[in-house]
Amino acid sequence: MRHFISTRELSAASIYDILNTAEKLRDSSESFSQQYFAANLFFEPSTRTKMSFLVAEKKLGMAPLDFQPESSSMSKGESLYDTARTYEAIGADLLIVRHLSDRWYDELIGKTSIPIINAGAGKGEHPTQSMLDLLTIYQEFGSFENLEVVIAGDIKHSRVARSNAYALTTLGAKVYFTAAPGFEDDSLDFPYVAIEEACAMCDVLMLLRIQHERHVTQTCDTFSYLANYGLTMEREQKMTDHAIILHPAPVNRDVEIDTRLVECTRSRIFKQMENGVYARMAVISILLKEWGVNHENVAEKCQTITL
Known part of the structure; x- marks a missing residue:
């Protein structure tokens, strides 16, 4: 695989390569034997994704090239394509892009000579988020076969729901959705269950926030959302x-999940954030190996199989 754009493009073997590489990198101090540059082109606000990519790059010995759209030439009308090609021209070895468009990568795929990682595409996909979610599940259960995973929340506007539903299905899990009326997505062929049934049946309950910034006309009464559709203390029991x-x-807090459950004993929310660094290290190292950018690289030292 030349770019990391969608979980739909990944085989089960490729996903397991990423997960196993991430686990090995957790206990490794290996870094690339020469200097590489990563361009982090984030056009949407981000804390966890952007910061974990920065930490992943630094742990691998890469030099991150930061980007602020409001102070870049995009404020003068420069296109995404010209911005990406500029970073490539000045020496970037890797492009990591988050953009509000569902298919921003159509402007770049086949038009650059360096690999591209999708760090979030509108309502489309968020494949590196899926890898850290899968890593967290893998650490817990050691397998995905026949696991009952329920994704709960604003399915219609969630790129996380899409990436995880595709990847989990590839790995043999049974995926279900639960959503408030109007938050369903009929384009995704997965069964829906009520939140009460979801809590009783699941091995993994993956909650999603309401994506207010992606709503065009629909509004949601967040005051009653927790009681009607969220994870309350009673449902957790x-x-x-x-x-x-x-x-x-x-x-x-207190919208999709009772604040008392965010750090309860069954919560892995902050573990996911920690895993984000190692999952993204694995994606970067494997992808660069596939491009032949680095020969004596981290992925080889961890004895992984290329995508």
């Missing part, structure tokens, strides 16, 4: 002993 709670964050 119906979950099986081994079930875990995930959330890609940012968390809207």
Whole structure:
């Protein structure tokens, strides 16, 4: 695979390569044997994704090239393509892009000579978020086969829901959705269950926030959302002993989840954030190896299989 754009493009073997490489990198101090530059082109606000990419790059010995759209030439009318080509021309070895367009990568794929990582595409996909979510599940259960995973929340506007639903299905998990009326997405062929049933049946409950910034006309009464569709203390008590709670964050406390459950014993929310560094290190190292950018590289030292 030449770029990391969508989980739909990944085989089960490729996903396991990423997860196993991430686990090995957690305990490794290896870094690239020469200097590489990563351009982090973030056109949307980000804390966890951007910062974990920066930490991942520094741990691998890369030099991050920062970008602020408001102070860049894009404020003068420069296109995404010309911005990306500029970074490539001045020496970037890797492009990491987050953009509000669902398919921003169509402007770049096949038109650059360096690999591209999708760090979030509008309502489309968020494949590196999926890898850290999968890593967290993998650490917990050691397998995905027949796991019951429920993704709960604003499915219609969530790129996280899409990437995880595709990847989990590839790995053999059983994926279900639960959503408030109007938050369903009929383009995704997965069964819906009520939140009460979801809590009782799931091995993994993956909560999503309401994506207010992506709503065009629809409004939501967040005051009653928790009681009607969120994870309350009462619903958490119906979950099986081994079930875990995930959330890609940012968390809207007392909206999609009772604030007392954010750091409860079954919550893995902050563990996901920690795993984000290692999952993104793995994606970077494997992708650069595929391009032949680095020969004596981290991925080779970890004895992984290329994508």
